[in-house]
Amino acid sequence: MKNTMKNIAALFLIFVFSGSVVNAQGWTVPASAKKKQNPYEATSKNISSGKKIYNIQCKSCHGDPTMANMLPLAPVAPTDLGAQNFLIQSDGEIFYKVNKGQGAMPAFEKTISDEDKWMVIAFLRSFDKNKKVKQQVAEVKNPEVTDVKLELNVNEADKTMLAKLSGVTKKGKRVGLQGIEMSFLVKRSFGYLDVSGEDPYTNESGDVQIQFPKDLPGDREGQVNMLVKVTDDAFYGNLEEKRVVTLGVPTDPVNPLDERAMWGTRANAPIWIIVTFVGGVLAIWSVIFLVLFQMIKLPKLAKSKD
Amino acid sequence: MKEETSNNSRRKFLKSFGISVGAAGVVSSFSLIGAAKAAAKKPAEMVNLLTQDGQLVQVDKNQLRPTVNEPLDELQKRGREGIPGKSFVMVIDLSKCRNARKCMDACQNHHQLRADQHHINVLQMQDAEHTAPYFMPKPCQHCDNPPCTKVCPVDATFKRQDGIVLIDNERCIGCRFCIAACPYSARIFQWTEPKDAEKYKDLTYNIEANVPQKKGTVSKCLFSADRLREDKLPSCVSACPNGVYYFGDQNEDAVTNGTTGETVRFSKLIEENAGYTLMEELGTKPRVYYLPPKNRAFEFNGDLLNEENLH
Ligand code: SF4
Ligand code: SF4
Numbered sequence: 229m230k231n232t233m234k235n236i237a238a239l240f241l242i243f244v245f246s247g248s249v250v251n252a253q254g255w256t257v258p259a260s261a262k263k264k265q266n267p268y269e270a271t272s273k274n275i276s277s278g279k280k281i282y283n284i285q286c287k288s289c290h291g292d293p294t295m296a297n298m299l300p301l302a303p304v305a306p307t308d309l310g311a312q313n314f315l316i317q318s319d320g321e322i323f324y325k326v327n328k329g330q331g332a333m334p335a336f337e338k339t340i341s342d343e344d345k346w347m348v349i350a351f352l353r354s355f356d357k358n359k360k361v362k363q364q365v366a367e368v369k370n371p372e373v374t375d376v377k378l379e380l381n382v383n384e385a386d387k388t389m390l391a392k393l394s395g396v397t398k399k400g401k402r403v404g405l406q407g408i409e410m411s412f413l414v415k416r417s418f419g420y421l422d423v424s425g426e427d428p429y430t431n432e433s434g435d436v437q438i439q440f441p442k443d444l445p446g447d448r449e450g451q452v453n454m455l456v457k458v459t460d461d462a463f464y465g466n467l468e469e470k471r472v473v474t475l476g477v478p479t480d481p482v483n484p485l486d487e488r489a490m491w492g493t494r495a496n497a498p499i500w501i502i503v504t505f506v507g508g509v510l511a512i513w514s515v516i517f518l519v520l521f522q523m524i525k526l527p528k529l530a531k532s533k534d
Numbered sequence: 535m536k537e538e539t540s541n542n543s544r545r546k547f548l549k550s551f552g553i554s555v556g557a558a559g560v561v562s563s564f565s566l567i568g569a570a571k572a573a574a575k576k577p578a579e580m581v582n583l584l585t586q587d588g589q590l591v592q593v594d595k596n597q598l599r600p601t602v603n604e605p606l607d608e609l610q611k612r613g614r615e616g617i618p619g620k621s622f623v624m625v626i627d628l629s630k631c632r633n634a635r636k637c638m639d640a641c642q643n644h645h646q647l648r649a650d651q652h653h654i655n656v657l658q659m660q661d662a663e664h665t666a667p668y669f670m671p672k673p674c675q676h677c678d679n680p681p682c683t684k685v686c687p688v689d690a691t692f693k694r695q696d697g698i699v700l701i702d703n704e705r706c707i708g709c710r711f712c713i714a715a716c717p718y719s720a721r722i723f724q725w726t727e728p729k730d731a732e733k734y735k736d737l738t739y740n741i742e743a744n745v746p747q748k749k750g751t752v753s754k755c756l757f758s759a760d761r762l763r764e765d766k767l768p769s770c771v772s773a774c775p776n777g778v779y780y781f782g783d784q785n786e787d788a789v790t791n792g793t794t795g796e797t798v799r800f801s802k803l804i805e806e807n808a809g810y811t812l813m814e815e816l817g818t819k820p821r822v823y824y825l826p827p828k829n830r831a832f833e834f835n836g837d838l839l840n841e842e843n844l845h
Binding site for chain 1: 618619620621629630678679680681683684689692693694695697765766767776777781782783785786787788790794795796797798799829830831832
């Protein structure tokens with residue numbers, strides 16, 4: 229009896245596992261989809277924006293590429309997307325799988341734009357040992373530097389910010405660092421609002437200038453908390469600068485309780501309600517008192533008539 | 535002479551009173567010590583607890599005490615006042631909802647609700663015979679012109695300066711006028727003892743979470759006002775796996791997505807996606823905005839109970 233039970237259990241387990249294996253491998257991609265090529269070049273810009281999207285959309289399950297720190301899901305754990313045996317696939321194959329999803333992998337066909345998906349693929353390709361050479365040609369080479377500094381210049385009149393990224397070369401000269409992406413973030417209640425704009429990359433002299441949105445509310449004085457940082461920690465570590473700037477539109481928060489309204493408490497009831505109510509109560513009581521006084525007068529009247 | 539006797543008797547009375555009280559004290563302290571000893575002797579039953587920094591520790595069950603909270607007065611006062619300078623709004627993107635119902639679970643956990651009680655409910659919608667069906671999560675709309683607070687006879691439900699509409703179940707008399715007044719059916723009534731009533735009975739009432747719930751009072755969505763105080767997103771918003779919810783401060787013109795953590799401009803989001811509010815013709819001025827179920831990320835499966843379809 230026991231044995232049969234064990235056998236059944238084992239059979240069941242085998243069945244479940246084989247099913248999941250079939251699931252993991254049975255990812256059929258049509259030949260036409262496989263042929264697609266990433267229309268975006270593997271420039272450092274595209275790769276870094278792909279990394280941003282990856283960190284928001286993919287990282288929570290797949291972990292960091294090549295680090296194999298994915299979420300340990302059962303029965304099929306998410307793939308390490310930086311692994312070489314994953315990157316064997318064509319761009320189109322990956323694109324198709326991201327679109328359609330399977331099992332625990334969601335379909336991103338409509339939740340992420342095509343452009344963003346290609347950026348992610350460009351980012352993943354940067355881990356591909358076979359194609360990496362090509363990408364490095366496109367990248368700007370900065371000299372090796374130490375003591376990297378981030379300086380901020382705020383122009384309150386035309387609401388612009390200038391960040392300067394520089395480092396000291398081996399020869400002891402301070403030079404600007406080129407082609408590095410910066411993030412300009414405004415602190416809000418539950419997160420940071422990115423105001424970096426389209427092209428937040430440092431130029432030859434290590435400068436990047438951004439236009440702060442003209443209509444973004446600040447506090448009463450128009451102050452906002454800014455966080456400026458090098459987007460990708462991989463270059464120079466976590467380099468950031470926090471600053472309170474007066475670039476927002478001064479905003480006085482309205483307290484809805486200041487207004488007299490029906491929905492408010494007794495303390496701020498509308499005047500007309502208070503007047504009508506108090507008037508009504510007074511009117512009724514005065515009628516009652518009037519009647520009472522008249523009744524008191526009755527016996528007196530009767531006497532005087534006698 | 536008379537005086538003396540009365541004095542005497544009073545003294546006598548006080549004496550005997552003192553002795554008996556003292557005795558009672560001794561007896562009770564004895565029994566306390568006894569109880570403590572008994573508790574100490576019992577084979578220690580250990581429970582696993584997660585500390586704040588994420589470590590799993592074992593603690594003797596006899597040493598567990600309910601956490602000491604702020605006193606009730608303080609909680610009530612700050613709960614009534616709200617958080618100055620804020621104006622909370624929620625945006626629900628219908629094109630991303632696939633009825634995962636994680637928001638509902640998180641909410642029911644947070645607010646001591648049974649599975650059939652909803653502060654937030656995901657509804658299957660079909661506007662007309664030939665229109666496409668879609669899923670719509672529906673919390674309290676935290677109206678800026680709330681019909682519910684107008685009808686409460688005891689000032690139990692009220693609006694605060696940050697826009698949130700709350701209920702004080704210490705005041706609520708269970709008349710249910712507010713349930714009748716709310717056009718969005720956002721309110722529920724506790725007909726029976728709430729779930730886990732035993733477990734929560736020693737907890738100080740927190741008006742911002744409406745916990746512990748009380749039989750015979752009304753409850754509804756609170757935008758997790760207690761979490762907002764700690765700069766955390768509401769339970770439902772952070773529990774959604776599909777990026778449906780945005781939540782933020784209208785005064786800052788920014789809302790944050792609970793799934794991706796991405797922060798966007800509130801006005802832009804509404805403008806670019808044709809955001810709308812529910813039944814605006816009623817003039818209730820909701821604080822919950824919806825983005826239309828256009829270009830949907832998931833197919834409508836219409837089958838609530840089929841788990842397969844939910845993942
Ligand atoms: S949705 Fe209903 S309960 Fe919520 S504020 Fe509006 S009227 Fe009141
Ligand atoms: S049920 Fe409670 S909150 Fe609602 S109107 Fe009556 S007393 Fe006010």
